[in-house]
Amino acid sequence: MAAIAAARYGAAVLLVERYGFLGGNATAGAVAQFNSWQTAGGRRVVAGLADEVVARLTQLGAAGAHQTFVMSTGHKMDRVEYAPETLKLVLDDMVIDAGVQPLLHATLLDVSCAGRQIEAVRVLTKGGIVSVRPRVLIDATGDIDALKRAGARFLELEDGEELQPATMMFRFGPIDFGRFDAVPPDEMAALARQGFEQGQLARAALHCARDPFSADAWFNISRLAVDATDPMALGRAEIEGRRQAWRAASYLKASVPGCAQGQLRAFGTQVGVRETRRIEGDHVLTAQELLAPAQFEDAIAAGAYPIDIHAARGGGLHYQSLGDDHAYQIPYRSLIPTAFDNALAVGRGVSATHAALAAIRVMTISMAVGQAAGTAAALATRRRPGSNDDGPADVRAVPIAALRRQLESDGACLR
Ligand SMILES: Cc1cc2nc3c(=O)[nH]c(=O)nc-3n(C[C@H](O)[C@H](O)[C@H](O)COP(=O)(O)OP(=O)(O)OC[C@H]3O[C@@H](n4cnc5c(N)ncnc54)[C@H](O)[C@@H]3O)c2cc1C
Structure with a gap:
């Protein structure tokens, strides 16, 4: 801009x-x-x-x-x-x-x-x-x-x-949004907590943004403690981010209504960084x-x-x-x-x-x-x-x- x-x-x-x-x-x-x-x-x-x-x-x-x-x-x-x-x-x-x-x-x-x-x-x-x-x-x-x-x-x-964590976004779909959206918010929160407690989700959330062209969504549910200006740490975070995303996608597929037919279709090109230098x-x-x-x-x-x-x-x-x-x-x-x-x-x-x-x-x-x-x-x-x-x-x-x-x-x- x-x-x-x-x-x-x-x-x-x-x-x-x-x-x-x-x-x-x-x-x-x-x-x-x-x-x-x-x-x-x-x-x-x-x-x-x-x-x-x-x-x-x-x-x-x-x-x-x-x-x-x-x-x-x-x-x-x-x-x-x-x-x-x-x-x-x-x-x-x-x-x-x-x-x-x-x-x-x-x-x-x-x-x-x-x-x-x-x-x-x-x-x-x-x-x-x-x-x-x-x-x-x-x-x-x-x-x-x-x-x-x-x-x-x-x-x-x-x-x-501490620096805010980074997140590896991932695209997952197709999702049956009729079923996904029908889950009441408190049940969705309970599912997120369960995934977190089981070690499948790195954060207790099932937060996503929908793709306007398909029944896919981009999920924001990994969490990486990293100083992204440290080159070695950034590389490790990319690798760990993809692993977390894969585990999260498996949890979605197995446990979240509307997600049974979904696959992890793409990772972000890079880990998303919230905060480094000010x-x-x-x-x-x-x-x-x-x-x-x-x-x-x-x-x-x-x-x-x-x-x-x-x-x-x-x-x-x-x-x-x-x-x-x-x-x-x-x-x-x-x-x-x-x-x-x-x-x-x-x-x-x-x-x-x-x-x-x-x-x-x-x-x-x-x-x-x-x-x-x-x-x-x-x-x-x-x-x-x-x-x-x-x-x-x-x-x-x-x-x-x-x-x-x-x-x-x-x-x-x-x-
Ligand atoms: C996982 C996550 C979820 C978020 N959720 C939301 C949300 O839902 N809604 C929202 O509005 N905001 C959200 N944010 C916040 C928002 O995305 C960022 O704060 C914002 O994008 C920062 O923009 P920026 O241009 O300062 O930096 P960046 O987006 O990091 O862009 C920096 C640019 O500079 C380039 N660059 C960097 N270093 C060099 C270099 N050395 N040489 C050449 N080029 C270089 C990069 O390639 C990039 O194009 C989220 C952030 C993350 C990480």
Whole structure:
């Protein structure tokens, strides 16, 4: 979303991606549902480019309608299920239509800096090393790899906190949804507990998102305690994730109504990662600020997803629901790394405490934050008439009122 927004405002954008397709957890991780578009009471808090993604998916028959979904905790939220494979196509179209230059199959190599400026980013491609001199670097790698290589500072976990676990999503079907949906919620919860107690499920849940094209669903029921920035541990998690998924699929088939004819048909391309590095930004967003909710003069996105912390070990979930009309804001300063002038961090790497990130990490809010970052980068790099300046820009010089006006006129919600 950051690349698309920046390109639509005339910035020359190179989008670097290690896979041959875009989307991250939304495609490679096969998460398959965009959660929490509105408050529990029904007030919209995420729109803009995220809406356009859903509209394009819907046109291709690849997204369900907005639906109210009641969590096992009783919290009501609005979600859209979608087909991750078709999302790849939608994102291709959106970046190409916007004039973004995609550089796929390109992995970050290193970053060179001069003081507070990112000077060059080198990426490894099939054709060798490509060096880019960005005026603004937007780090949307989830793990904030580029700013890590640049030497930025990161927030630490506090005592008693652990990284949220990763999950290997898997596709299972066909499911007889007539029978599956007829299971009362308390019985489904009992089946999930039984699977967990028997060691077949790594978390006591049978949570899934349906594929719009078939009688299959993507299941989110594995759980892997891993620091996904540790390469050896990440590889072990991929392997353990597939094993957990296989065991879970066997349990579905044997014990869950409607699943007897199903097979495990696909794993996510990669294990889905909820949390790794969080940048130290000009503002560190806290859970208290989400719960208050605090009002920020530089709010660039809003959200209503509750604080949702999956325990790294065991099957537990800490889930703090919000009130009926409760929405919170995300300030622009939480995107700005303290150590640099021409960089922004987005997605699950923004400057937030562990607990605050547990709310704002979802894809709806990540898309809204991405749109804001791209718009800000375009404003930061806009040349004054007659100027040929192609050096690093200053993201702190972005006029906040103009940024917010632009976002609102592009359909974004800021409160
Ligand atoms: C199992 C699971 C279930 C979830 N459930 C939901 C849900 O139901 N609804 C919801 O809205 N959200 C959900 N989330 C949260 C959400 O999916 C993520 O927080 C969100 O996708 C984060 O987006 P991101 O763009 O910051 O990072 P990512 O999705 O991780 O994307 C990072 C991108 O950068 C690329 N990249 C990374 N490193 C490099 C590198 N070194 N060089 C080049 N490219 C690189 C990756 O390939 C990827 O395309 C879930 C997450 C997980 C893991």
